[in-house]
Amino acid sequence: xxxxxxxxxxxxxxxxxxxxxxxxxxxxxxxxxxxxxxxxxxxxxxxxxxxxxxxxxxxxxxxxxxxxxxxxxxxxxxxxxxxxxxxxxxxxxxxxxxxxxxxxxxxxxxxxxxxxxxxxxxxxxxxxxxxxxxxxxxxxxxxxxxxxxxxxxxxxxxxxxxxxxxxxxxxxxxxxxxxxxx
Numbered sequence: 755x756x757x758x759x760x761x762x763x764x765x766x767x768x769x770x771x772x773x774x775x776x777x778x779x780x781x782x783x784x785x786x787x788x789x790x791x792x793x794x795x796x797x798x799x800x801x802x803x804x805x806x807x808x809x810x811x812x813x814x815x816x817x818x819x820x821x822x823x824x825x826x827x828x829x830x831x832x833x834x835x836x837x838x839x840x841x842x843x844x845x846x847x848x849x850x851x852x853x854x855x856x857x858x859x860x861x862x863x864x865x866x867x868x869x870x871x872x873x874x875x876x877x878x879x880x881x882x883x884x885x886x887x888x889x890x891x892x893x894x895x896x897x898x899x900x901x902x903x904x905x906x907x908x909x910x911x912x913x914x915x916x917x918x919x920x921x922x923x924x925x926x927x928x929x930x931x932x933x934x935x936x
Contacts, residue, residue, distance in 0.1 A: 820894040825919045829890055829897040832917070832924065836871075839880040844871055847924045854927045877933075882906045895919050909934045 828847055835843035845868055848854075854861040854870055861867045878885070883905040891898045897917035903910040913931030917924050 822892045822894060824922050825895055825897050825917075826890075826892040828919045828922055828924065829892055829899065829917065833887060833890070833899060833901075836874075837880075837885045839875045839878070841868065841871055841875065849923050849925070852923070852925055852927070854929070856929045877908055878903055878905045878910075907936055909936060 832844065832847045835847075845864065848864060848867050850863045852863070852867060854867050856870070859870075861870045883903055885901060885903040887899060887901050889898075889900040895918055897915075897919055899915050901910075901913045901915075903913070911932045911934070913929070916928045918926040
């Protein structure tokens with residue numbers, strides 16, 4: 755065999771070795787990735803004893819009233835009291851466990867929720883504000899309203915409130931709207 759033939763053979767052996775290493779490397783990467791994903795999934799799933807312990811420590815949920823008529827009644831009462839700037843009537847719809855979430859802050863409990871409405875009534879004075887209810891909807895324990903208001907210092911557009919109402923009380927509420935100074 756000539757030097758050229760030996761050299762050609764060595765090059766072919768190197769190519770085969772590189773190819774095998776490349777395939778081996780890809781296979782190893784896939785295997786390592788598979789083991790990693792498996793371990794990740796395994797770590798996310800609680801063990802059966804943990805599941806048993808967790809189920810035994812969970813208190814049974816109270817029976818909730820999902821009567822749409824009650825949800826609508828609370829929604830109607832709340833909006834009427836809100837438009838009339840009747841702080842005491844608005845607060846009747848909440849408890850100490852109620853939460854109100856707005857883009858600026860989360861209000862928890864009666865004192866903080868009251869603070870929200872005091873501020874809202876300052877921006878929406880009853881005698882010089884026109885509030886328009888565009889849509890209201892009640893489905894089971896969820897109330898939803900869309901409204902707008904023209905106040906002396908602000909325009910309120912595309913305002914939306916969502917409510918979770920259990921047994922005639924607002925337990926959760928969210929507000930979102932575009933409020934523009936005049």
